[in-house]
Amino acid sequence: MNIKRQPQYNTKSSTSKELDFLISALSERNPFMDFPAFLDWFEKRRSAHLFNVEKISFEDLDQWSFGTSTGNLRHASGKFFTIEGILVETNVGPISQWSQPIINQPEIGILGILTKKFNGVLHFLMQAKMEPGNIGFVQLGPTVQATRSNFTQVHLGKAPPYLEYFFNKSSSNILIDTLQSEQGGRFLFKRNRNIIIETSREVELLDDYCWLTLAQIHKLISKDNMVNMDARSVLASIPFAASELKNLDSINLNLALKKLDAVNASKIPTDMESFHSRVIKSAVSSRGVLHDSGEVISWFTELKVCYELNVERIPLKFVKGWLKTENQIYHEKKKYFSVIAIAVQASNREVKKWTQPLIKPQGSGLIAYITKNINGILHFLIQAKVEPGNFDIIEMAPTVQCITDSYEQDQPEERPVFLDYILNISPEKIRSSTMQSEEGGRFYKESNRCLIVEADDDFSLEVPKNFIWLTLSQIKEFIKYNNYVNVEGRCLLSSLRFI
Amino acid sequence: MNIKRQPQYNTKSSTSKELDFLISALSERNPFMDFPAFLDWFEKRRSAHLFNVEKISFEDLDQWSFGTSTGNLRHASGKFFTIEGILVETNVGPISQWSQPIINQPEIGILGILTKKFNGVLHFLMQAKMEPGNIGFVQLGPTVQATRSNFTQVHLGKAPPYLEYFFNKSSSNILIDTLQSEQGGRFLFKRNRNIIIETSREVELLDDYCWLTLAQIHKLISKDNMVNMDARSVLASIPFAASELKNLDSINLNLALKKLDAVNASKIPTDMESFHSRVIKSAVSSRGVLHDSGEVISWFTELKVCYELNVERIPLKFVKGWLKTENQIYHEKKKYFSVIAIAVQASNREVKKWTQPLIKPQGSGLIAYITKNINGILHFLIQAKVEPGNFDIIEMAPTVQCITDSYEQDQPEERPVFLDYILNISPEKIRSSTMQSEEGGRFYKESNRCLIVEADDDFSLEVPKNFIWLTLSQIKEFIKYNNYVNVEGRCLLSSLRFI
Numbered sequence: 001m002n003i004k005r006q007p008q009y010n011t012k013s014s015t016s017k018e019l020d021f022l023i024s025a026l027s028e029r030n031p032f033m034d035f036p037a038f039l040d041w042f043e044k045r046r047s048a049h050l051f052n053v054e055k056i057s058f059e060d061l062d063q064w065s066f067g068t069s070t071g072n073l074r075h076a077s078g079k080f081f082t083i084e085g086i087l088v089e090t091n092v093g094p095i096s097q098w099s100q101p102i103i104n105q106p107e108i109g110i111l112g113i114l115t116k117k118f119n120g121v122l123h124f125l126m127q128a129k130m131e132p133g134n135i136g137f138v139q140l141g142p143t144v145q146a147t148r149s150n151f152t153q154v155h156l157g158k159a160p161p162y163l164e165y166f167f168n169k170s171s172s173n174i175l176i177d178t179l180q181s182e183q184g185g186r187f188l189f190k191r192n193r194n195i196i197i198e199t200s201r202e203v204e205l206l207d208d209y210c211w212l213t214l215a216q217i218h219k220l221i222s223k224d225n226m227v228n229m230d231a232r233s234v235l236a237s238i239p240f241a242a243s244e245l246k247n248l249d250s251i252n253l254n255l256a257l258k259k260l261d262a263v264n265a266s267k268i269p270t271d272m273e274s275f276h277s278r279v280i281k282s283a284v285s286s287r288g289v290l291h292d293s294g295e296v297i298s299w300f301t302e303l304k305v306c307y308e309l310n311v312e313r314i315p316l317k318f319v320k321g322w323l324k325t326e327n328q329i330y331h332e333k334k335k336y337f338s339v340i341a342i343a344v345q346a347s348n349r350e351v352k353k354w355t356q357p358l359i360k361p362q363g364s365g366l367i368a369y370i371t372k373n374i375n376g377i378l379h380f381l382i383q384a385k386v387e388p389g390n391f392d393i394i395e396m397a398p399t400v401q402c403i404t405d406s407y408e409q410d411q412p413e414e415r416p417v418f419l420d421y422i423l424n425i426s427p428e429k430i431r432s433s434t435m436q437s438e439e440g441g442r443f444y445k446e447s448n449r450c451l452i453v454e455a456d457d458d459f460s461l462e463v464p465k466n467f468i469w470l471t472l473s474q475i476k477e478f479i480k481y482n483n484y485v486n487v488e489g490r491c492l493l494s495s496l497r498f499i
Numbered sequence: 500m501n502i503k504r505q506p507q508y509n510t511k512s513s514t515s516k517e518l519d520f521l522i523s524a525l526s527e528r529n530p531f532m533d534f535p536a537f538l539d540w541f542e543k544r545r546s547a548h549l550f551n552v553e554k555i556s557f558e559d560l561d562q563w564s565f566g567t568s569t570g571n572l573r574h575a576s577g578k579f580f581t582i583e584g585i586l587v588e589t590n591v592g593p594i595s596q597w598s599q600p601i602i603n604q605p606e607i608g609i610l611g612i613l614t615k616k617f618n619g620v621l622h623f624l625m626q627a628k629m630e631p632g633n634i635g636f637v638q639l640g641p642t643v644q645a646t647r648s649n650f651t652q653v654h655l656g657k658a659p660p661y662l663e664y665f666f667n668k669s670s671s672n673i674l675i676d677t678l679q680s681e682q683g684g685r686f687l688f689k690r691n692r693n694i695i696i697e698t699s700r701e702v703e704l705l706d707d708y709c710w711l712t713l714a715q716i717h718k719l720i721s722k723d724n725m726v727n728m729d730a731r732s733v734l735a736s737i738p739f740a741a742s743e744l745k746n747l748d749s750i751n752l753n754l755a756l757k758k759l760d761a762v763n764a765s766k767i768p769t770d771m772e773s774f775h776s777r778v779i780k781s782a783v784s785s786r787g788v789l790h791d792s793g794e795v796i797s798w799f800t801e802l803k804v805c806y807e808l809n810v811e812r813i814p815l816k817f818v819k820g821w822l823k824t825e826n827q828i829y830h831e832k833k834k835y836f837s838v839i840a841i842a843v844q845a846s847n848r849e850v851k852k853w854t855q856p857l858i859k860p861q862g863s864g865l866i867a868y869i870t871k872n873i874n875g876i877l878h879f880l881i882q883a884k885v886e887p888g889n890f891d892i893i894e895m896a897p898t899v900q901c902i903t904d905s906y907e908q909d910q911p912e913e914r915p916v917f918l919d920y921i922l923n924i925s926p927e928k929i930r931s932s933t934m935q936s937e938e939g940g941r942f943y944k945e946s947n948r949c950l951i952v953e954a955d956d957d958f959s960l961e962v963p964k965n966f967i968w969l970t971l972s973q974i975k976e977f978i979k980y981n982n983y984v985n986v987e988g989r990c991l992l993s994s995l996r997f998i
């Protein structure tokens with residue numbers, strides 16, 4: 001019998017873990033760098049290396065080529081990813097059948113953040129990370145961002161720094177460790193391992209890395225195109241509903257938060273009626289929810305039963321309505337996205353020069369949550385969204401998630417629900433508005449408008465059957481169980497500041 | 500804008516729901532029939548109708564035939580199910596590649612139980628249900644057991660009784676409503692909607708139906724081949740961890756249960772050290788767990804990252820190592836299962852006569868949980884099991900789940916972990932031992948030995964890396980989130996009696 005020892009997980013009790021996250025989200029105290037110092041450092045990292053990205057023709061791709069029988073675009077090693085086709089049939093939405101190119105990357109990658117406590121506050125080791133498709137080339141990423149190809153050394157580069165901390169569990173506590181989906185409109189069943197660990201070991205601080213508190217990172221996400229999608233995805237899975245706090249009534253919760261404030265010198269908004277304090281309460285409390293978890297699962301079950309989605313993998317050359325030239329594959333109506341090829345030079349990457357395909361969006365996207373105070377607690381309006389690359393038909397998505405340009409010509413009744421509400425919202429209802437980048441290793445300068453708005457009290461509680469109101473702590477609970485909340489829905493949560 | 504009203508769910512708060520289930524599991528008071536009366540009634544139902552099942556040749560199947568290009572066995576309507584092939588590649592287990600026949604039934608079916616309170620105790624409307632593959636033809640099933648073909652009337656029969664209660668949500672409370680997987684070794688991605696609703700309306704009691712408390716049903720499951728797999732699957736998803744009870748310490752929990760006892764005249768074992776009372780405590784309490792939920796999810800994530808499973812659908816005629824005669828398709832080593840054809844006569848079914856393929860097992864199976872008292876609370880030893888039809892690589896399975904005969908010739912080190920422990924266990928450690936049938940609509944007289952054993956204190960806590968110890972309330976929580984616990988793991992839980 002091949003009996004092995006159960007791995008030594010040293011998982012912290014969820015109580016202390018969630019409280020630690022909360023304290024970090026409430027604290028800007030950082031012995032290494034305050035916010036202006038970080039911005040200086042980051043500018044230096046951006047200019048420390050030489051980057052160059054050039055569009056090339058498919059013919060000039062090195063090691064990448066179109067398969068003769070399938071037309072699929074793939075790497076000679078068979079690794080990384082391939083651009084293939086899918087044929088989609090569904091009974092949801094205005095179009096019941098279509099085919100499209102899609103990225104097939106079945107490998108599970110690791111997106112990992114190493115954390116460590118300094119002065120009792122959890123700090124996150126973040127990386128100034130270059131990706132060829134990034135706006136500004138360098139954005140702030142997780143400590144480790146590795147495909148399986150990375151760590152099995154397919155591309156003959158060096159192993160990513162700090163990866164060993166994630167393999168050596170005896171000296172680390174695992175705080176978060178879940179599988180999460182990526183863009184279901186672009187990837188076929190892609191998932192990453194989102195992992196946060198806490199170490200008590202000494203950590204050497206390398207050139208492109210810095211320690212930040214969660215409050216500092218939240219503040220950075222309120223700037224445009226600074227924190228990359230991988231980092232935002234991992235951060236979005238952080239729960240805050242510490243068991244000591246989650247069942248407290250409003251008055252006692254306020255007292256407990258003020259006590260935290262006093263002990264940790266955080267800056268919890270003194271005006272307990274501010275949006276930041278409503279966000280804290282929605283993240284921490286389990287009271288006042290409009291629908292309990294059994295009801296939410298029933299809502300999801302009903303939609304999965306009603307919605308049909310058949311996705312068949314087909315050769316890229318059989319995809320209809322898409323045209324291929326020497327340097328791009330694009331939709332005949334110039335909608336959606338195109339596939340392009342680039343040559344990259346980067347002085348600080350494991351491999352200094354390479355070529356690869358990228359996905360280039362044709363229009364800009366809009367990703368938005370409508371929030372509303374219900375039963376004295378902030379609720380988020382969630383949409384159950386069908387996307388062809390989804391693992392299980394639907395995932396929970398933001399209230400609005402669309403390519404805005406695609407709908408410009410459409411009649412109002414054909415436009416996504418709540419799109420016009422968001423487009424016409426008055427500025428004083430906007431709680432957060434930023435441009436955020438999609439993953440720069442696969443997408444070329446894709447940046448979407450990300451909005452969080454707070455609706456008036458007279459905004460109707462009654463919503464279409466594929467929408468539901470959830471508190472922040474409920475959404476976090478669903479994120480924990482994998483494949484419930486899509487990457488857009490997760491990442492947008494990471495722009496919520498507590499202070 | 501296509502704004503519809505949010506459905507009127509009337510979902511009960513989980514508190515009262517879980518307490519209602521607990522009271523029913525502790526009560527044999529039934530104004531309709533006590534246990535002996537039920538057994539009388541059931542014998543009468545078994546003999547009330549004429550059933551006949553005969554093995555026939557594939558050629559004599561009506562409307563079913565083998566596709567000329569694929570060799571797939573399918574119905575002329577394209578509905579019900581097809582027998583196809585899969586090619587499996589995995590890095591788990593002794594065999595890294597094989598092909599096999601599999602049932603493809605992508606439609607989501609409904610397994611629904613209607614409940615109603617009588618004298619304050621929840622009663623479950625159960626059906627004496629005939630299936631052609633059943634041992635004894637008739638077993639006790641859920642109120643409604645319907646494929647989508649059933650309720651869309653593909654086979655031109657009548658709509659199943661009581662189905663309307665499940666569609667008319669305004670007069671019902673939904674107690675449970677989740678999607679659950681079926682046998683991953685036999686079905687490709689099959690799932691059913693497991694749903695329990697409570698009605699306050701009058702319910703007409705039809706001939707083949709009866710009201711039973713949960714305690715009565717649990718007692719029936721301790722008899723061989725009485726309660727069908729569909730019913731056991733639905734019942735297994737019932738949670739008991741009422742929020743009033745789950746955080747109580749041992750002494751206060753005992754007091755609370757005694758109070759329930761006094762009020763409801765249940766028969767909670769007075770010896771609080773008995774196995775039944777350990778089961779109640781493990782189902783109700785959230786204290787004393789060896790691993791918290793974050794840790795369990797991390798364990799599951801790690802295995803999903805390490806385990807590879809590629810399943811490709813192939814035509815049945817390309818399956819290797821399987822032979823087809825005029826009346827069966829079987830494996831060349833006479834292992835696993837065979838595909839046969841039958842003709843059925845049933846006087847009480849919607850359609851009186853039909854033919855269909857069935858799966859016939861080649862050997863008998865063994866399904867067993869090892870339990871152990873840890874931290875003063877009963878834990879179940881769970882296995883993360885790879886099965887080709889799984890939705891997501893692995894699901895949580897019982898400690899042992901195998902076809903015993905397949906392993907008889909194997910060397911001890913090749914046999915499943917813990918199989919020999921179970922086969923050699925001394926009788927005084929066996930807490931439940933029954934024969935239970937698989938779904939008689941797809942499987943021909945398949946009945947497996949189901950065991951729950953309680954290991955000694957010296958049984959090692961250290962287990963192979965694909966095993967983990969969970970309490971009953973933890974397993975129930977994972978069942979709630981879908982595709983975590985396989986059908987064998989779920990159904991075996993339903994044989995746990997509280998009194």
